[in-house]
Amino acid sequence: MATSSPLLFFSPKPSPFFLLHRRKIHDLPGLRLPNVSARSRRGVLSSFAPRASNNGDAADPPDRLISAAFYLYPFLDGIHYGRFVLAQFPAFQLLLQPLVPAIHLFRSSPLTPSLLFFTLYFAVVRNPSSFSRFVRFNSMQAIVLDILLIFPDLVERTFNPKDGIGLELLQSLDSTVFLFLLVSLGYASTSCFLGQIPRLPLVAEAAEKRVM
DSSP, X not given: OOOOOGGGGOOOOOOTTTTGGGSOGGGSXXXXXXXXXXXXXXXXXXXXXXXXXXXXXXXXXXXXXXXHHHTHXXXXXXXXXXXXXXXXXXXXXXXXXXXXXXXXXXTTOTTHHHHHHHXXXXXXXXXXXXXXXXXXXXXXXXXXXXXTTHHHHHHHHHTOOOSHHHHHHHHHHHHHHHHHHHXXXXXXXXXXXXXXXXXXXXXXXXXHHHOO
8 A cells, every 4th residue: 555645635726827827829929020131130140159059959057957947847737647656656756755845835826837837938938038949948848738738637627537437547547647747857857957959749849839
């Protein structure tokens, strides 16, 4: 029998912004770029060659650390999907123990997911003058990954089976979502630490389209 752990008692908190912070990204205002002549573009690029490198795929250590931390956002938002896995496999509880303070902080207010969503999108993704493309892409990818959690949320809130095959299907769905989030966190964070761009299935292409 699995040992009790504070990780098992986290269940999704309904937020007044449940659908708001996961609304479709294409509904948000676009970014208009001024028309610049070829000669002007060459002058700008030659004047800011080092800055162009920072806004490309190259990443400094601070950018790597910040980008890796972004992927905690969708993982903490969806950690309640791991309640069945954590109950059956206590080893996962030990693996996630270092994240318990972050989980408590994330769940301290129902507004936290919404605040993080708007902060990451408007302060990071839409701020190319302050953050490199490496940072902004990873921020956007973490946001899209969190948006996808709306689908298993809707399934649970619509059906919410108590027993039988329905409960077994729910357990399978929740466990799959949790393991996907866990693998995504490990892969994306490791890639960011190594200065490589992680491309997660289902979300990388959507994130790419939103990063200018």
